[in-house]
Amino acid sequence: MKKNRIIMGSAIGLAALAVAIDHTRHSLPEAAQQGMDLYQIEGESPCSMSAPCSMGSSPCSMGSPCSMGN
Amino acid sequence: MNDQQAAESVYECLLEFGQQCINPALAVIGDAEAFQSGRHYPEPYLDFSAQGLRTYYHSHSHPLQAEDEHGHFHLFADTGEGCWTHLAALSMDQQGQSRRWLSTNRWVTDECWKAATGMQGFALPAVDSSKLSLVERWLYAMLILYRQELNQLWQQRDDYLNSIKKETDVLLEDREHYVLAGQEIDLLQKMQQVLQL
Numbered sequence: 588m589k590k591n592r593i594i595m596g597s598a599i600g601l602a603a604l605a606v607a608i609d610h611t612r613h614s615l616p617e618a619a620q621q622g623m624d625l626y627q628i629e630g631e632s633p634c635s636m637s638a639p640c641s642m643g644s645s646p647c648s649m650g651s652p653c654s655m656g657n
Numbered sequence: 658m659n660d661q662q663a664a665e666s667v668y669e670c671l672l673e674f675g676q677q678c679i680n681p682a683l684a685v686i687g688d689a690e691a692f693q694s695g696r697h698y699p700e701p702y703l704d705f706s707a708q709g710l711r712t713y714y715h716s717h718s719h720p721l722q723a724e725d726e727h728g729h730f731h732l733f734a735d736t737g738e739g740c741w742t743h744l745a746a747l748s749m750d751q752q753g754q755s756r757r758w759l760s761t762n763r764w765v766t767d768e769c770w771k772a773a774t775g776m777q778g779f780a781l782p783a784v785d786s787s788k789l790s791l792v793e794r795w796l797y798a799m800l801i802l803y804r805q806e807l808n809q810l811w812q813q814r815d816d817y818l819n820s821i822k823k824e825t826d827v828l829l830e831d832r833e834h835y836v837l838a839g840q841e842i843d844l845l846q847k848m849q850q851v852l853q854l
Binding site: 604610611613617 | 665668671672674675678679680681682683686689690691692693694695701702711715716717718727728731733741743746749751752753754761764765766767768844845848849852853854
């Protein structure tokens with residue numbers, strides 16, 4: 588059964604939800620400058636919390652460029 | 658927080674993002690003109706350690722991410738053993754919309770590796786939302802809203818690893834294996850389902 592819910596004092600339905608999502612559609616910026624992707628460095632990890640200058644070696648870890656990581 | 662409360666929290670966050678004419682990625686990128694791939698947004702990360710979570714947003718140059726992807730939030734959880742494990746990456750498209758959950762190999766995030774069986778037992782701590790930023794609240798609610806998909810993601814990741822005939826320790830550091838699993842998501846459909854709209 589279709590129904591509306593009360594959230595933040597307002598009744599929402601599918602249409603209201605779709606509009607709320609749509610209002611967050613904004614183009615994200617293109618990279619103005621190529622940062623250093625750690626996969627470009629042999630042995631580094633692209634997502635670590637550490638980055639090129641840190642003790643970490645993962646591209647997507649929590650370490651940041653030149654930080655000590657944790 | 659149950660999944661309905663999580664969906665309501667996501668909705669509230671969407672309204673706030675909309676009022677500010679931003680989305681979660683723009684909220685952390687800040688100065689759009691200075692955006693660089695490979696950097697963390699924010700530097701070094703959002704730290705809501707009281708809840709045992711850390712996150713940052715970043716993008717990679719090709720070929721490390723899909724063509725329709727702008728970047729992704731990496732989410733880490735405190736293992737309670739003095740290190741952090743990577744929960745998942747939440748991929749965002751060029752319009753700042755969440756598109757898929759991704760799981761990466763250990764070497765990618767330099768994480769403390771946890772098998773799916775350990776991850777599935779991981780309980781997100783209760784949170785005082787008033788102490789979280791808008792992006793933190795949104796990410797926390799997304800983690801709860803998509804708990805089922807994340808459980809599937811971790812299992813999918815481990816199944817993939819188990820399908821490769823290599824020593825696990827070697828495989829986890831193998832640069833030939835980067836993204837190990839993915840779960841496509843449709844936020845509108847998910848919230849419609851959970852909120853029974």
